[in-house]
Amino acid sequence: MRARVLVRPKRGILDPQGQAVERALPALGFEGVRNVHIGRLIELDVEDPARLPEMCERLLANPLIEDYEIVEDGEE
Amino acid sequence: MKFGVVRFPGSCDDVDALDAATLVGDAVPLWHAERDLKGVEAVIVPGGFSYGDYLRAGAIARFAPVMEDVIEFAHEGGLVLGICNGFQVLCEAGLLPGALLPNVSLRFVCRQVELEVLDLETSFTRACARGERLSVPVKHTTGRYYSPDPVHALLRYAPGQNPNRSQDDIAGVCNEQGNVFGLMPHPEHAVDPLTGSTDGLRIFESIRAEIDDRVVV
Numbered sequence: 191m192r193a194r195v196l197v198r199p200k201r202g203i204l205d206p207q208g209q210a211v212e213r214a215l216p217a218l219g220f221e222g223v224r225n226v227h228i229g230r231l232i233e234l235d236v237e238d239p240a241r242l243p244e245m246c247e248r249l250l251a252n253p254l255i256e257d258y259e260i261v262e263d264g265e266e
Numbered sequence: 267m268k269f270g271v272v273r274f275p276g277s278c279d280d281v282d283a284l285d286a287a288t289l290v291g292d293a294v295p296l297w298h299a300e301r302d303l304k305g306v307e308a309v310i311v312p313g314g315f316s317y318g319d320y321l322r323a324g325a326i327a328r329f330a331p332v333m334e335d336v337i338e339f340a341h342e343g344g345l346v347l348g349i350c351n352g353f354q355v356l357c358e359a360g361l362l363p364g365a366l367l368p369n370v371s372l373r374f375v376c377r378q379v380e381l382e383v384l385d386l387e388t389s390f391t392r393a394c395a396r397g398e399r400l401s402v403p404v405k406h407t408t409g410r411y412y413s414p415d416p417v418h419a420l421l422r423y424a425p426g427q428n429p430n431r432s433q434d435d436i437a438g439v440c441n442e443q444g445n446v447f448g449l450m451p452h453p454e455h456a457v458d459p460l461t462g463s464t465d466g467l468r469i470f471e472s473i474r475a476e477i478d479d480r481v482v483v
Contacts, residue, residue, distance in 0.1 A: 203412065204431075206370045249329075252322055252358070255365045255412060 311352030
């Protein structure tokens, strides 16, 4: 199974990377962009997708500061 | 007494930690891949970039073989000190509450800071004098301490000196039991008058005094 794990800073935790990008876009003429948040994309092939949540909790994300979302992309 | 200093691939402050510990006792390196604490009485998890800090600072190091023994040692009441990357590792390992986030400036900061000691009655601060401020360097990019729950902070950046915008100006916290302590500033870099301050010695002297008392008991 091909899967993607999307990791984002938890809502309410200051995300200075997102803020920096949000400030940079208008400087290039891209107006009207708000709520930019920067996270991490982890792509993986996994034999047992049922174990993905545990992998996220224990290593791929830090649940104290990050939310994660698992997207299953189906068989190769 | 005997200190052990963990050495991960990517550690870089292990030698200074060994040197600093040697000023108050004996010190030996502890190799990350070996499950052997060599009978040490206190463990230091030093600064650096363990396992390249891939994924998140400290996230991979937390699963190193030696960390299983460090975690067991801590659960049995052993004294564990985490400095900078070591603090990040101890948070990832669940030995300390909270987590370290990127500095709000998004910049690497390297400067001397003044620290206020918030609690003098602990194994890691007992050699500090009341009202004493410690002058110690910081050097990090991921040092913004955050915890959703109340914590036992032992050190706070003096007013106006917070280099990373950590919550409540926290520079160092200990666990509920008081035997695990993590801090972002580097006491091991402030033990020689040649580099401007010897205030970092207080932390090592505190551990020494605590161990000496335990042996007597």
